[in-house]
Amino acid sequence: MTAKSGLTLRFLGTGDAxxxxxxxxxxxxxxxxxxxxxxxxxxxxxxxxxxHSILIDAGRTDLVDLFxxxxxxxxxxxxxxxxxxxxxxHLRWGNKNLCMPVHGPHDxxxxxxxxxxxxxxxxxxxxxxxxxxxxxxxxxxxxPLNHSRLTLxxxxxxxxxxxxxxxxxxxxxxxxxxxxCRWKPxxxxxxxxxxxxxASVRNHNDLHMALHIHARIMPETIWLTHxxxxxxxxxLTGGLQLPENVHIATDGTEFCx
Amino acid sequence: MTAKSGLTLRFLGTGDAxxxxxxxxxxxxxxxxxxxxxxxxxxxxxxxxxxHSILIDAGRTDLVDLFxxxxxxxxxxxxxxxxxxxxxxHLRWGNKNLCMPVHGPHDxxxxxxxxxxxxxxxxxxxxxxxxxxxxxxxxxxxxPLNHSRLTLxxxxxxxxxxxxxxxxxxxxxxxxxxxxCRWKPxxxxxxxxxxxxxASVRNHNDLHMALHIHARIMPETIWLTHxxxxxxxxxLTGGLQLPENVHIATDGTEFCx
Numbered sequence: 001m002t003a004k005s006g007l008t009l010r011f012l013g014t015g016d017a018x019x020x021x022x023x024x025x026x027x028x029x030x031x032x033x034x035x036x037x038x039x040x041x042x043x044x045x046x047x048x049x050x051x052h053s054i055l056i057d058a059g060r061t062d063l064v065d066l067f068x069x070x071x072x073x074x075x076x077x078x079x080x081x082x083x084x085x086x087x088x089x090h091l092r093w094g095n096k097n098l099c100m101p102v103h104g105p106h107d108x109x110x111x112x113x114x115x116x117x118x119x120x121x122x123x124x125x126x127x128x129x130x131x132x133x134x135x136x137x138x139x140x141x142x143x144p145l146n147h148s149r150l151t152l153x154x155x156x157x158x159x160x161x162x163x164x165x166x167x168x169x170x171x172x173x174x175x176x177x178x179x180x181c182r183w184k185p186x187x188x189x190x191x192x193x194x195x196x197x198x199a200s201v202r203n204h205n206d207l208h209m210a211l212h213i214h215a216r217i218m219p220e221t222i223w224l225t226h227x228x229x230x231x232x233x234x235x236l237t238g239g240l241q242l243p244e245n246v247h248i249a250t251d252g253t254e255f256c257x
Numbered sequence: 258m259t260a261k262s263g264l265t266l267r268f269l270g271t272g273d274a275x276x277x278x279x280x281x282x283x284x285x286x287x288x289x290x291x292x293x294x295x296x297x298x299x300x301x302x303x304x305x306x307x308x309h310s311i312l313i314d315a316g317r318t319d320l321v322d323l324f325x326x327x328x329x330x331x332x333x334x335x336x337x338x339x340x341x342x343x344x345x346x347h348l349r350w351g352n353k354n355l356c357m358p359v360h361g362p363h364d365x366x367x368x369x370x371x372x373x374x375x376x377x378x379x380x381x382x383x384x385x386x387x388x389x390x391x392x393x394x395x396x397x398x399x400x401p402l403n404h405s406r407l408t409l410x411x412x413x414x415x416x417x418x419x420x421x422x423x424x425x426x427x428x429x430x431x432x433x434x435x436x437x438c439r440w441k442p443x444x445x446x447x448x449x450x451x452x453x454x455x456a457s458v459r460n461h462n463d464l465h466m467a468l469h470i471h472a473r474i475m476p477e478t479i480w481l482t483h484x485x486x487x488x489x490x491x492x493l494t495g496g497l498q499l500p501e502n503v504h505i506a507t508d509g510t511e512f513c514x
Contacts, residue, residue: 016350023321023351024328024377034325061318061343064280068291071281082346082369086318089339093273094280112339112369120281 010254015040017083058087077104079151092119145169167191192224195234225249267511272297274340315344334361336408349376402426424448449481452491482506
């Protein structure tokens with residue numbers, strides 16, 4: 001896609017907690033990642049709006065390398081599961097002249113000792129469902145999701161463009177779905193962890209659930225993310241046909257809108 | 258060094274929790290790491306004895322890449338601080354046909370949800386101070402250390418060779434020091450986190466404390482590890498002279514004994 005309004009999203013990770021490759025797995029999919037193809041790292045993204053960058057979730061543990069030259073200005077956390085925050089365990093001990101704002105749901109437990117020993121991270125400015133905030137020229141509306149832990153999705157508005165980023169979730173809370181049907185996102189990024197009919201569906205959408213949400217919200221475009229090894233296997237071996245405006249996110253994919 | 262008895266130790270990481278580079282630090286030391294020099298990853302090592310490999314601590318988050326071709330057989334944890342276990346957050350969701358034994362102190366809290374959702378990891382076989390164990394041809398004696406969390410050092414014996422691996426610690430408990438003076442390690446690997454006179458000495462040795470332990474235990478060789486950015490700066494700028502048998506460990510250093 002070409003740049004439209006100056007809002008860019010880059011997928012830094014599109015995997016679930018196990019990701020691809022899985023440790024100790026010698027299947028063809030995992031083996032290919034060691035040749036440089038098809039890796040799925042912890043689900044996260046970088047949103048850039050007129051030079052201001054926001055890291056959405058911090059599950060990548062190589063943030064020091066990724067952002068050595070062009071750092072982000074703040075972090076939004078969807079929730080405190082370890083695969084969404086583990087990159088902060090290193091980042092917090094960074095240059096003491098920095099103070100990095102980390103916004104997320106008000107979850108006192110946090111993850112491990114992250115809130116107790118926060119280092120350069122400032123967790124004080126939590127976000128509330130449906131309470132709109134502005135970060136430079138970007139407006140953000142947090143929305144509650146259905147997960148095993150207090151979790152927020154984020155609806156970003158810049159000029160006439162609307163982007164909803166919704167992981168981790170199984171289905172949507174009724175109030176969130178009503179909001180999205182009115183708000184009409186241009187682009188929807190959505191949790192689609194499991195293969196259809198998976199025995200392990202819990203706390204995350206399977207592909208059919210994700211497509212049903214797509215059909216109800218009707219964004220112009222949807223990107224499926226938080227992909228499991230099981231779902232990757234399903235669609236690589238099953239000849240899956242998806243509607244034209246449904247895309248499968250991959251690590252490194254970037255789109256402008 | 259050349260191989261002597263078939264026991265090899267490779268330092269996988271020799272840094273403290275912040276390591277080198279620190280996030281957002283543009284000092285010369287940190288900048289050099291992006292040219293490939295001097296990185297210090299989370300403190301950990303691989304011990305190999307006649308083809309049987311033990312991972313000592315799991316703070317490296319790239320274990321899936323490091324051990325794709327030649328996996329280790331078990332893991333010994335010194336303690337459950339996040340920089341010593343964070344690699345397990347990914348590893349646990351690996352190939353379900355595997356079962357990876359993880360031995361460490363009996364610490365019910367663990368780290369984040371690691372013990373609750375252990376995946377392929379088996380944490381059931383904990384180690385007790387001064388209770389000797391054998392893993393294949395290697396004998397292991399756990400010893401208590403002084404840290405902010407229940408922590409074990411490990412004394413490995415193979416044929417006539419003795420290796421003590423002691424991180425994280427400030428000084429040594431009297432019973433551990435008495436044991437080591439009798440046991441007489443050939444090689445000692447020791448926590449030396451802080452620069453001498455550091456304002457932040459707590460829970461870890463500074464360089465002088467480490468050298469005093471060395472003088473009391475008198476191993477043939479000592480390797481200093483768990484190095485902070487502060488200590489790295491101190492000795493790179495201070496023209497530090499160390500006794501002949503005192504070595505500073507670096508990531509990737511391997512020795513045989």
